[in-house]
Amino acid sequence: MTYLDAAATTRVDPRVAEVVLHWMTEDFGNAGSRTHGYGSRAKRAVQQARQYLAGTFDADPDELIFTSGATESNNIALLGLASRGEQSGRRHIITSAIEHKAVIEPLQHLQSRGFEVDFIEPGLSGRVSVDAVMGRLRPDTLLVSLMHVNNETGVVQPVVELAERLGETQTFFHVDAAQGYGKLPQDLTAPIDLISVSGHKIGAPKGVGMLIARDRGFDELPLQPIMFGGGQERGLRPGTLAVPLIMGLAEAAKIFQKDHAQWSRSAAELRTRILDALAKTRFHIHGDQDHVVPHILNLSFDGVDAEALIVRLKEHVAVATGSACTSASYTPSHVLTAMGLPEELASNGLRLSWFPSQAADLDADELADMIVQMQPDPA
Structure with a gap:
């Protein structure tokens, strides 16, 4: 995983x-x-x-x-x-x-x-x-x-x-x-x-x-x-x-300060790899991407329930719908709601966040394929 x-x-x-x-x-x-x-x-x-x-x-x-x-x-x-x-x-x-x-x-x-x-x-x-x-x-x-x-x-x-x-x-x-x-x-x-x-x-x-x-x-x-x-x-x-x-x-x-430059490059490279793989899906990224850290992505996928997606992915990747303090509740994210997103998106935001060294084995294409399988055909 x-x-x-x-x-x-x-x-x-x-x-x-x-x-x-x-x-x-x-x-x-x-x-x-x-x-x-x-x-x-x-x-x-x-x-x-x-x-x-x-x-x-x-x-x-x-x-x-x-x-x-x-x-x-x-x-x-x-x-x-x-x-x-x-x-x-x-x-x-x-x-x-x-x-x-x-x-x-x-x-x-x-x-x-x-x-x-x-x-x-x-x-x-x-x-x-x-x-x-x-x-x-x-x-x-x-x-x-x-x-x-x-x-x-x-x-x-x-x-x-x-x-x-x-x-x-x-x-x-x-x-x-x-x-x-x-x-x-x-x-x-x-x-x-x-x-x-x-x-x-x-x-x-x-x-x-x-x-x-x-x-x-x-x-x-x-x-x-x-x-x-x-x-x-x-x-x-x-x-x-x-x-x-x-x-x-x-x-x-001390370790993080010493490794910071490499960490930032690796985190950004993994972000690019994930987004390139997800191009085959239909998704929305939440938040201003010009002012964002390289290791956190919040997305929702057309026609896909976030909780169902987490269950589908649970043997492959560890992800969450939001804060660890509130992800056990299935209410819309207060963050996404405050941003003015409609309930359908605010209820289905999926957060991907990584340390590059702990996610280097990610098969981004496999992740994208599983999401594609859950998405209904576009009208």
């Missing part, structure tokens, strides 16, 4: 697994233990990992908070700013209707606390315009939250330009970079206040991620903790640091 669901998760790189195992079974100390070498080695290793990873954002090491992944990072970023909004009377938030549920649901919680949230619909391009965001900015706008790369369509959002524009205002800017980290590295060196990342999208283990919380000049970002106990990670993410996972994240990031 060929794995085409890398937007959900990737396989842990064997080199990363070796590092994780070392910190689980040999240097297994608690980074908070100060009385022996095991703890000292763990603490030093975490400091080195923090310094390297912060550098991938052009951030200071003390601006990086280790978390369990982008979902937790999103919650700390969004809910952690709520007190500032309530104290200052700035209760307006701007986001998009195509965000991951890990952003939408915390914002819905803030709505229940009296915040006003604008959900911008991007249109058929799947790309939110800078003007649409800036046009909704108000004196009481506390925050703009916009994802880097959409997890269903792969469309890249204009986070760099927005960071520059919002940096001239009092409004904070949060970016969910779960899908974009490592793939478009320069984007995330822009002056974005808050960036959420998951490790398992780049070959690191599940259960580890980061939150970049940049200070603006001499002003410390006014985040308040949403959990308590221990004071680790600037008091924003208490609990024993997962040293093996942190070291795995750092190793995965």
